[in-house]
Amino acid sequence: MKKxxxxxxxKAAERVAGGREFFIIGSQxxxxxxxxxxxxxxxxxxxxxxxxxxxxxxxxxxxELGRNSAFARRQGFYIVVTPEIANLPERWQKRVKQFRxxxxxxxxxxxxxxxxxxxxxxxxxxxxxxxxxxxLRLARVRTLRRRLLICSPCRPVRVRLRPCPACWxx
Numbered sequence: 647m648k649k650x651x652x653x654x655x656x657k658a659a660e661r662v663a664g665g666r667e668f669f670i671i672g673s674q675x676x677x678x679x680x681x682x683x684x685x686x687x688x689x690x691x692x693x694x695x696x697x698x699x700x701x702x703x704x705x706x707x708x709x710e711l712g713r714n715s716a717f718a719r720r721q722g723f724y725i726v727v728t729p730e731i732a733n734l735p736e737r738w739q740k741r742v743k744q745f746r747x748x749x750x751x752x753x754x755x756x757x758x759x760x761x762x763x764x765x766x767x768x769x770x771x772x773x774x775x776x777x778x779x780x781x782l783r784l785a786r787v788r789t790l791r792r793r794l795l796i797c798s799p800c801r802p803v804r805v806r807l808r809p810c811p812a813c814w815x816x
Contacts, residue, residue, distance in 0.1 A: 651723050665700040672692065679756075756786045
């Protein structure tokens with residue numbers, strides 16, 4: 647998803663949800679951190695967000711702007727409403743970065759927090775994203791290791807990271 651598409655998605659979310667504050671917890675959070683995100687961010691058709699002030703609008707957002715909506719067919723991208731913000735490092739809320747579109751404010755995960763969450767999921771697309779971000783030096787391996795250690799589901803396991811699209815869980 648390109649930056650202008652993310653802005654379109656946020657404006658549509660504002661219209662549907664009736665609120666102006668959102669959390670962006672997926673790969674689209676990278677737009678708040680750099681001007682040239684990796685291809686893995688630009689090629690993604692989904693934006694993981696959650697209404698910050700109107701959680702009751704989550705179902706409506708999913709119906710109106712989700713994968714099978716008229717919005718998705720028309721725009722070529724969609725919103726995934728994430729009802730639970732899970733698998734995130736402790737104190738992630740203090741590190742969010744604001745992404746503004748007019749009067750809309752999206753609190754985007756700090757890049758290391760987002761990567762820790764992605765690596766905890768260990769899906770291929772998330773590993774590829776992590777590798778691309780590390781290769782472009784948009785994140786630091788050392789900081790990411792520390793975040794993984796304070797990521798609640800990651801505490802019981804040791805994770806060895808390499809700056810490539812792979813993670814090894816011991």
